[in-house]
Structures are given as C-alpha cells and as structure tokens.
Amino acid sequence: MVGQDDLPDFPTPIVMSDHGGKSKWTVSIPPSYDFPLSVKEYGDMCKKCKEVAARVRDMRHRTQILDQNLLSQDAPNDPYFIDVAEAQKTGLLPDVAAEWPSKGQGHDGDLVGENKDSLVEKPVCESSMTFIMETADAGIGHTIMQLWTFYGLAKRQGRAFFIDDSRWAYGKYTDIFQAPPVPLCRPPPRHEMIPCPPRARHLVVTSETAKEMWAGSISKPHSDFRAQDEQGLRELFELAHEGYRALWDLNNNDAQYVSKRVKEIRDKTTVGNGNPNNGVVVGVHVRHGDCHPTEYQYHGTYIPMEIIANAAQEVIDSKHNGTGVDGGDDELAKRKSFIVLASDDPTVYDAEDFKGSMRAQEQIRLASKQEVHKAIPDRHVMHHFEDEAFGWEGGFFAAMFWNLGLSSMSASNAATAKNKQLAPSAEALRLRSYVGRAYLMDLAVLADASDTVICTVSAMGCRLLAVMMGWERAMEHHNWINVDGPYGWTGLTF
Template sequence: MAPTLDLSQSTHAKMIISPPRLNLRRAASYQHEKAPLSATSSRFNFNHLMFSPPPSPGLPALVPRPRKSAAGPRPSRVLRVAAWILGLALISFVVRVVVKKEVLVPVVGWALDNHEEYEMVGQYDLPDFPTPIAVTDKKGRSKWTVSIPPTYNFPLTTKEYADICVKCQEVATHVRELHGYTNPSQEAQIDYYHKDPYFVDVGDAEKRGLLPGVGKAWKVTAEAQEGHLVGDKEDGLADKSTCKTSLTFVLESADAGLGPTLMMLWMAYGLAQKEKRAFFIDDSRWAYGEYTAIFKPPPTPDCSAPPRHEMLPCPHSARHLVVSTATASETFGKSFTSEYENRHRNNVDRERPIYDLARVGYEALFRLNDEDQPYVERRVKELRTMIKVKEGGYNDGMIIGVHIRHGDLHPYEYQYNGAYIPLELYAARSKELVEEYHNSSTLLGGEDAIAKKHSFSIVASDDPDVYDTEEFSGSLRAQEQIKLASKQHIQKANPDKTVMHKFVDETFGWEGGFFASMFWNLGRSTVNNANAVGESQTVYKPSPETTRLRGLMGRAYVMDLAVLGQASDAVICTISAMGCRLLAVIMGWEKAMEDGKWVNIDGDYQWAALTL
C-alpha cells in the first residue's frame, strides 16, 4: 500500500487552496509567468497591469458597456476628422506649389464690358506689394505682367526696384518653361530690344481684365502718392493727355557721389530721345535736395506723365519705363552695351554711340540754375582772357584743367591703388602738354617764351589741401563761388570759437577729400554718426539745413566740371573718377578724343561711360 501524505508536521498551520472556479487557466497562459501568481505577490507586483490576461469570454461583464449617445459622435472625433481634413488640404496645397513651381499668381476674375472674363490662377488676391506675376486666361494661355498696387507710394525704394528686376527674369523664365522652353539652348538670344511675347503691359492687362485697374477713388489718393516729377505742376502737364510712352529717371541713389547719377541721367535722356519716349525726372528722395536747386528744369514734354503704377523698371519693352541707379544693370547692362557699342572698332571709337547718348543728355540737361550759370559764364570768359597775348600777333597761352579726386575713391593703377596718384604726376603731365602745344606752333625764340608765360593750370579737387600744395601753388581754382574748406581753414577764418555758430563749431572739414560716410553724416551730431553709416535715406530724413549743405556741395561739383570742361584747352584726370568721364563728354568728342586733349593718367584705359 502506498504511503499517505502526512501534513500534520507542516510548519504552516493552514493552507489556502484557491477555489476550482478561479483556477480555470493553465499557468502557461500567462505570457511572462511560469506559474500562477499567489494572492500575496499579485497584490504587490505591478506586472499584472501590463500583462494581465483578457477576461474569459464566457464570463459576464462586471461593468455594463456605455451606451452610444443618440446625439451623434463624440466632440473629440469631430475635431480629429476636421484636423485630418485641414492637414490633407494643407499638404495638397504645398505639393501643388512645389510640383508646379507656382509664383505669386493671384486668383481674381473681372467682368468686362464686352462680357469677356479673364482669370488668374494661384492665390486668392493680388499681392499688396510690387511684384511681377504670372497670369493665365480662360483659354489656358500663360502670360506675365507686373503688379504695383495703385495706392503704393511712388517712387518705390531702390531695393524694391532692384528686386522687381530680379523677379521679372524669374517669372519670365517660368512662363517660357510653361510654353515648352525648358532648355535654355532652345531660347533665342535675347537682345536689348527683344519683346517678350508673353509679357503684358500694365495698361493692356487692365483692359483685358488681368489686372483690376484703378477707379474714381484712385484719383483722390493719387495726389499724395505721385512723387515729385520736376516741372510737372509748374508746366501744367496734368492738363495734357497722357504720354503714349515715357522714361522717368529717379534720382534717388545709395551712392553718395553725384558723378554716377549725372552720367546715368544724361544717358537716360539720350536713350529716351532715341526711343521717342517722353522724359521725366523724379527728385522725391534725392540726397542733394531738389533738382531745380542745382539745375534748371528739363525740357518739357508735350504730354503728361502716366499713372505711377504703370511705370515699370523692367522689362525694357515696357511702355512706361523707370530708370535709376538701382536698375542700371537692367537698363545699361551687357545687352545695352552689345546694342550700342560699335563692335567693328577696337579703339575708343567703339564707345562713340554710347558717348553720343550722354552728349545729348549733357546738352539738354546740364543747365545750371539762375545764380550759378551766369557765374560760370563770367568765370570762363575771365580765364580765357588771361591767356591772351596782347604783344604782337603771337599765339595765346594754354589752360590746363586738372581734376583730382581723393577721398574714398582710389585709382585703378595697381601701384597706386591703396593711395592716390601722386600730385607730381599731374604737374609733370601739365608741363608736357604745354611744351607739346607750343612746340607744335610756329612761334620762335622769345615769342614762344611769351606765350608760355600766359599758360597756366586750373584745378578742381574734392580735397581742399590740394590747392595749397607746392605742385599747384601757382595754379588757380576752377571756381571760387563755393569752396569746400578743411578744418584748418575754418579755424583760421574763425579763431575765436566763442563767436562761432554751434553747427559750424561741431562740424568737421573735408581733409583728404570726399568720403561717403562724411556725406551721409553731414549735419548730424557726433554722437549718432557711428550709427548713420549705410542707413537708407528712407530711414533717416535729413534736416533742411543738411539738405541745403548737400545742395551747396552739389553746386560746387557741377560748377567745377562746367569751368574745367568749357575753359580748358586740355584736361588731366583719372578715369577711375566719374567726374573725369563727365569732363570728356563736356569737352566734346572731337576735342577730347580725336585731338587727344582729354588725358587720363590712371592706367592705360579708354573712355567708358559706366563700369557695371
């Protein structure tokens, strides 16, 4: 007989045996346990919270299931569905923009009187800033134009004009791609007068419904946002019919120097005459003040300026063009040079057509104000009288004009690039010209000596100290109407500081020449000078006194050019200075180029209007 199990000696007084109903599953059904958990371990071990077996399907639910609400789905589910829909819509929009390369292309349709309607695809409204846009009519034809809100201030800033020109090229390329020109080699070479078949001018876009145009309300707001066209109000241009084509030159420039602006102004006028465009000048934000404070108004066209939002910086085929120093590369860039250069010549004659454009502008626009023009005429006559030889029938003396630019402009010549052309080179070249002039004459002996005594130099420089140097101690100033003074001259003129005006006491002289930072800081207190360099003129509005001082500097500059160019028999200068190139235009082609009286001592360079 098998032995029986004796539990009487166990150390446990009692044993708890789980009821059969609660031990229905095998131990193996617990996923991570080898044996069932005891009551004690299940109370203190948290593993059962993660790996607890599901309730037996045969047992009744201890808690009744929640009843479905008859009112509809829970709010959280509605929000989730809405979020999914919005997310899908956003993803769809982003994919569409990335895949199709959409550029700011508004979705706007306008009904016309002839019941034709055009539609632009893309966004929902026109942009509220100036930008080129691609448009598509209902027939699916892609075009592009430039949208400038009619209520936007005119003129635009130099940065906005430059940005528009960059975007014009991008949008034009995009539209050409839509027409199948995906390979750049498939596109014809674009010359200066190429007309983009896909560009629609603003006026035409308004007529065709691609742009909304302006209504009667615009006529009221235009008065405050039309800029300041020189001579517009005085000459009654507003009462004339609108010009069919026009070119408006905006004088605002980030360049403190006056020379580049003058050269572009003259070229723009010549270009306008060549293309039979009406010409206007805007001086709303010119750093030198009003244009008429220095020059007389330009010739008056026989028509009025167009609506300001139709004046575009690009493309060049636009009916109403805006030109400024900010868009110089667009208007006077490589395509312009290729169009107007005489490519069959290798010498200076290559630049003759461009020179002629500038000369046309000079003859029409370089008319000084009523105070300075009579002075220049008297000064030129006075200087020419001084070279007259009264004894016998001898030849007269010679006037050598010398233009010296210092300041923040350095020569092209490599050995002097970090400094300036030495003054002795100017003086030596001046003596050589006098010798060459008299040696080529028929004078002999004492007659030649008499003529040489009546020869002299006239000097114009942005550096006041140049006039006191040994090299030019015997020379004359080109003009003495307005002089730039150094601090030393100011102190000599006003030894007693107690009697000086506060503004004069705080200002500095022009030692070393014209520096852009000094110009922009002119009239400011020395405390704020460090923060002023590089600021846009739209940020800092100069005081009336500062504008007046800047205007005086501009007047001195143009009077120097006028006297040097009109009174001199020859001019010595450095081509790195724009004033040197302007002098060549003032002298005339025959005298300056053919006779060789325009002498550049800054490297072996020929005349060029602009260096872009």
C-alpha cells in the same frame, strides 16, 4: 484673367491667363503705394521679372529670349508680356485705378517740371522713361552719368523722359539745375510705370535697376560700359553727350558765375602786341577721398601730384614749342599759360606742384581744417560745424557726406544703412546741395575754360568732363588726358 480679389496687395510681377486660357505676365503695383517705390523694391522686382518671364516661357514650352540687345530700338519683344494699360484695356486685369480695393491713392512723387495745375491737359505719353535720382551712393557723379546716359537712350527709343527727385540725397533737382525739357505729354498713372522688362511702355530706371537692365541687356561686349571697339565706345559716349546737352543747365546764379569765371580765365591767356599765339589753359581735376586710382601701383593711395603737374607742363610746352615768330618757342604765350585746378581735397590747392595755378571756381569751396578755425569764416567756404575737429583734408568721403547737418554727437551713427533711409533734415539737404553745386561748377569751368583737361579716369568727374567736352574735342583732338594707367574713357561701371 485675374480678378481684383486675386491681385496681390504688394508690387510684383504676376502670371495670368488670357482669353484663350494661355499664360501671360505683367507687373502689378497697387495704386495705394507711394511713387516712387524704394530703390530696393524696384531692384527686387527686376529679379522677379526675369524669374516670372522664364516661368511663363516654360509654361508655353518656348526657349528663352536672349538677354543681349533688349535695350535697342529693334529689340525683340517678349511675346508673353503684356503692359499694364493693355492688360486693363483687354480685361485681363481689372481697372486698377477705379476698382482696386485699396486703402487710398498713394503719393504721385515729384516729377521735375511737371505742372499738375495746368489748365491745358496734355495727352498721356505713348511711352516714357522715368529716372529716379535716389541712390545709396554719396557721390553725385555716378548719378549724373546715369541720368545723361539713360536720357540719351530714352530719346533713341522715342520715349518721353521724366526725372523724379523725391528722395535724392542732394535735395531738389531745381536747386542745382534748371528744370529739364518738359515733354509734350503727361506721365501715365503711376501704377503703369514699372521697372521691367526693358521694353515696357512706361519704364522706371533707378541706380539699382540700371545695372540689372544695362549690364544684362545691352549687346556684348558693351555690357559693363567698357566697349572694346571705338564704334561701340563712341555709341555709349554719344548717349551720355546727348543727355548732357539736354540737361546741363545749372541754376541761374551758378550758371552766371561760371560764365563770368570762364571769361576771366580766358582773358588771362591773352598775349596781345601782335603775338600770333595766346596762352593755353590746362584744366586739372584731382580726386582724392574714397576714390583710388585704377593703376595698380597707386591703387591704395593716389596718383602723385608731381605726375599730374608734369603732364600739365608737357602740354603747355608742346603747344608752344616751335610756334614763335622766329620758329623758336613762343615764350610770351608760355608765360600766359597756366593750370586751372579743381579738387575735392583743399590741401591740393596749396601743393608746391600746383604753385601759380588758379582755382576752377571760388563760389563754393570745401573748407580745410585751418579755414574752419578762422575767426571770421569765409562765406564762400563750405564748412563743417565749428564743434568738429576736422575739415575736408584728404577729400570727399562718403561718411563725411552723410554726416553733413548732424551734430558731432549723432554724426558717428549717420552712415549706417538704417539712418541713410531716414529723411534728411532741411539743413542736411542745404549743405549737401552746396557740395553738389561746388562739384558741378568745378566741372563746368574746367570743361568750358580749358584747352586740355588732365584727370584720372578712376574718378567719375574725369569721365564726365570728357562727355562735356564732346567726342571731337576730347578724343579726336586728344584734349582729354588720363594719367591713371593705360586706360581710356569708360561710361558707367558697377
């Protein structure tokens, strides 16, 4: 057993003795610590968990449990790990919440949708997974793919699912999405919510531990989310799709706009006059900025827009060749077909290759340098500050994101590791939220309005679009087309 005076005053896995004097291990987090811990603290703890688990097995003279398949429902439990609540119940740990000599109770964090003031107290969840939105990645796409995938995994494992947005770079989750489904149970005391081992009763997942957990734990060959067979690929895809279906609810204003925009786009394809076919919509997603293609010859630059535009035209032609009433091409339907375009680079919309295309959405747009200097700014355009001499030409770069909300005097220091740990201003969060909303509305319109989507798989937005379309529509009907080399869909990559 471990006495309260023997417990470390910092979060760490610990070795202890059971009532028979045999070694066990658990994870100790002082309740005086704020929840959630930092992403780095959780990541470091996962590494220590592996070391401590190995040490206990050595002490018990047992061979190591293989990493593979630890995340599946029938995964073997580490017989020497004991959950925090169980350790307290059996007396192996003191009643941490009541007896721990602490400096007070830490902050409980911000679990989205949790109603702490409810008059009806729910029972504590039997098991849970809490996804921490905080990440050092400026892009929103990887976080969303992780969120969806781990939601799917939590449901497969029978866990309640919670989201914490305490330190999300894009601000409050409910400023962008509607609150997620609320479990019929409440989260446990925060010191019971731990990042390891993967079979812990109440698991915390972060951008840092996602890699550690999944890449080292899921059965091969799917360790890097690049399954080599269709069955494994579909399994990963369906996990993400389950999360998408449960969590994809944009805030009311954005959802209403997207619905109207999709209808507007689809109405433009109507031929009428008894024509057997309507036009087709080809959704095109172009990612520039700091995301470069997987295809080697374009690795240091971007896929030429001509290649993307030609692929879109081929789709339009193939849909209508030989579909006319006389067996010829349906020229009327072709003329009602067009590209719907979304890009992080405002110059793409003016490219000759995409002349006649339609923007996916105009609710929030990233401004070009020309738009920044307009005498009367467009209220729909996401501007940099007027004293800056550049716009979003070239696309989304991480440094530009971290600079949002800063004056040009301080912007040069914004992307340092130290400054990224500082709490952003309300203005910075407001602008970041606009960027996230613009990105997600682009995806929503492309997924819902397009007959076929063309994109580059190197961009996470491209992979998200496939998930949003669903396996049958995207893969079986070949309506999701990658123009970035001979690669198929992948989920998360690290």
